[in-house]
Amino acid sequence: MKKYLQRLGRSLMLPVAVLPAAAILMGIGYWIDPSGWGSDSVLAAFLIKAGASIIDHIPILFAVGVAFGMAKDKDGSAAISGLVAFLVVTTMLSTNTVALLLGIDVESVDAAFGKIDNAFIGILSGLIAAAMYNRFSQVKLPDFLAFFSGKRLVPIMSAVAMLVASALLFYIWPIVFGALVSFGESISALGAFGAGLYGFFNRLLIPTGLHHALNTVFWFDTVGINDIGKFWDGSGVKGVTGMYQAGFFPIMMFGLPAAGLAMYHTAKTKRKKQVASLVLAAGFTSFFTGVTEPLEFSFMFLAPVLYVVHAILTGLSLFIAAAFHWTAGFGFSAGFVDYILSMRLPMANVPLMLVVQGLVFAVVYYFVFRFLIVKFDMKTLGREDEDEEVATTSSDTSFAKLATEIYAGLGGASNVSSINYCATRLRVEVEDIKNVDQQRIKNTGVYGINIVGPNSLQVIVGANVQFVADEIGKLRK
Incomplete structure (x- = not known):
């Protein structure tokens, strides 16, 4: 059942990935005509309706x-x-x-x-x-x-x-x-408290992929809440619609990148340069696009207590944003692009305060993560024991070389039953998990490895996962 639900979560990423197109079209349309919603501009109406054709x-x-x-x-x-x-x-x-x-x-x-x-x-x-x-x-x-x-x-x-x-x-x-x-x-x-509960469980369910089911209830029109749809088409209530989205912006744009900075500062001295390259790329991805998996998976299994803390802080962020009626929305995820596109939408309410909140959360994330990592000697990036240390850079960054090394680490054709990918992860089925050389895979500089079953694992590659998967596909032919 767990494997089935994870496959479902991966499958949902394909249609969800279409939403940025709607966000861009409708965002630009509302930017052109924020008050008339297209009635005062043919170009705005064209863009808004084009975006609605996807959202609807x-x-x-x-x-x-x-x-x-x-x-x-x-x-x-x-x-x-x-x-x-x-x-x-x-x-x-x-x-x-x-x-x-x-x-x-x-x-x-x-x-x-x-x-x-x-x-x-x-x-x-x-x-x-x-x-x-x-x-x-x-x-x-x-x-x-x-x-x-x-x-x-x-x-x-x-x-x-x-x-x-x-x-x-x-x-x-x-x-x-x-x-x-x-x-x-x-x-x-429950108002703001309910938004906080939703934010907490949204993050807590990320490892299982079940957060998509929860999102369906609140973001889409399953039970009439339709927080994303109503925010973008302007049919909601100003200051209320968007309450299940707004609190994610401070986390994804500021909180998680600050957590990455904390992991960098607490890494062993000889590892800092390597860790910096990883957290810089993952932090920028989180800030700019709202794709958080590279950062989250970098500590989710290395230090699960930190991930629970992250879920709690996410719930707190949604609670605060909802309590003060600060709203912004997204078509894909709560990154900088969606934030800018949604700022002038009719449903956006005091969105600049989300930046202020984000800066506060950046400080909170940084000091909470740093304190917990040092206090409890958590084995986050760059703090692994000497015999477990992971090389976070590769001497050759080409996708073909990276794919060749990962495929060899997985055991090659004799061990790999199937392989596909989602937004940031290779999802692999193998004949025998014992034949997987995890250290060899880690040495390529991937974000991490997640063993999800007796014959299933995930390799966290990052935003370029498609190109690595394509190269592995060539090797399997």
């Missing part, structure tokens, strides 16, 4: 992305099957169809069916389509039906499966929807 169809992106990512071969027929599955369930359980099936007026249909076009249903559609692909993509039918064999059979079976799922959801969805609404309302009803 996140559930479809999830259906296609999850189906593609969870399919064993990552084939295009799995992706189109995800779309087919989503279209079937959202049509069968639309308000008009339900009214027709029950023979009642549209106004009398349960409100849950008005929200069937949501991220949760998108993910469910993708999972079912992927399951159909994995089960039927190699099935051979009798000769007179041979045209529909193999991958052509997958969309058909996905449609059939979703008809069954739709029949079940007809009874289950109103109950599930009610529970989700109650959960969302129980947190949102």
